[in-house]
Structure formats: C-alpha cells, structure tokens
Amino acid sequence: KKEKASLVLSHQPIK
Amino acid sequence: MVQFVQKKNVAQIEVENEWIILDTEQYTVTRLNDLGGFCWQKLREAQTVDSLYKAIDLEYGVECEKDAIDHFLADLTKYGLISHAV
Numbered sequence: 001k002k003e004k005a006s007l008v009l010s011h012q013p014i015k
Numbered sequence: 016m017v018q019f020v021q022k023k024n025v026a027q028i029e030v031e032n033e034w035i036i037l038d039t040e041q042y043t044v045t046r047l048n049d050l051g052g053f054c055w056q057k058l059r060e061a062q063t064v065d066s067l068y069k070a071i072d073l074e075y076g077v078e079c080e081k082d083a084i085d086h087f088l089a090d091l092t093k094y095g096l097i098s099h100a101v
Contacts, residue, residue, distance in 0.1 A: 008090045009033065009046040 018061040018100035019088050025096060027055065041095055050075070051087060061100035064088065 024040040034052030036045040047055055053074060054067050062070075064084050071079045091097040 007048045007051050007087065008094070009048055009051075011043060011045045011090075011094050014037075014042040014044055 016063040016065060018063050019058060019092070019097045020061045020100040021055070021058045022096060022098055027052075036096060038094075038096060043094065045091075045094055045096060050079070054084070054087060055091075058091075058097055 022038075022040075024038065026037045026039060028035050028037075029052060032049045034047040034049075034055055036047065036055065037043075038045070050071065053071070054062075057067060057070055064081055067084050067088075068079060068081055071077060071084075088097065
C-alpha cells in the first residue's frame with residue numbers, strides 16, 4: 001500500500 | 016448506480032504528485048492532487064462512487080468520504096473531462 005497522500009486543484013483555459 | 020468514464024481527447028502527465036490533464040478539444044488545463052490522479056486513472060474504465068471508494072481503500076488504506084468522491088466527480092463532469100458511461 002502507498003502512503004496516505006491526501007481534489008481538482010485548478011482548472012483554466014489555455015490562452 | 017451512475018457510472019462515469021473519461022472523455023476522449025484528453026492527455027495527462029504526472030508531475031511531482033500532481034496530475035495535469037490537458038483537454039485538447041476545449042483547450043483547458045486541469046490540475047489534480049495525487050488521489051485525484053489515482054481516481055482519474057481508474058476512470059479510463061467506467062466507475063461509480065462506490066467502486067472508486069473501494070479502489071482508494073484498497074490502494075491507500077484510507078477511508079475517503081463518499082461525498083468527497085461525489086464532489087470530485089461533479090467537478091470533472093462540470094469541466095467536461097468525464098461523462099456518464101452508457
């Protein structure tokens with residue numbers, strides 16, 4: 001098992 | 016149960032425990048945390064909130080709240096990255 005690490009952090013259009 | 020699956024026309028890359036999702040159709044960039052990236056990979060095949068909940072528990076040994084998974088899936092749907100599996 002992996003370690004406990006922790007979501008959408010951000011979302012933006014490409015300019 | 017409602018099933019969700021990744022839409023096509025997306026590419027992803029993992030950078031330092033973050034996942035960057037590029038939507039090549041809508042030209043957007045979306046960043047996910049490590050657990051979000053894990054769920055994103057699972058969403059290559061149809062998943063429900065329950066199946067993701069079990070997969071997270073199996074992989075991480077963490078009981079993640081189903082509401083959080085539901086909210087995450089709602090966000091991805093809103094941003095056009097996943098859709099209901101038919």
